[in-house]
Amino acid sequence: MFFKKWIFWFKTKKNQTALQTKKDTEVQLHAFKKQISRFAELAVDDRQVLKQVLQRLVKKVAFKDDGTIKDV
Numbered sequence: 001m002f003f004k005k006w007i008f009w010f011k012t013k014k015n016q017t018a019l020q021t022k023k024d025t026e027v028q029l030h031a032f033k034k035q036i037s038r039f040a041e042l043a044v045d046d047r048q049v050l051k052q053v054l055q056r057l058v059k060k061v062a063f064k065d066d067g068t069i070k071d072v
Helices: 002-040 047-060
Strands: none
């Protein structure tokens, strides 16, 4: 009986963690898309802000050894 309860608790925690990770990823992706949209529209008036957006974009893109972009 104890083992069944422990397994249930473990699976529940695992699912909760997976859901939270997915939500966090979706929030980050939404913010990133918003930044890209602003950049694409050149809706950035301040040169310093534009520079920061570009720097964040470069940090988000990961490359493979052969120079192609990694799938995220």
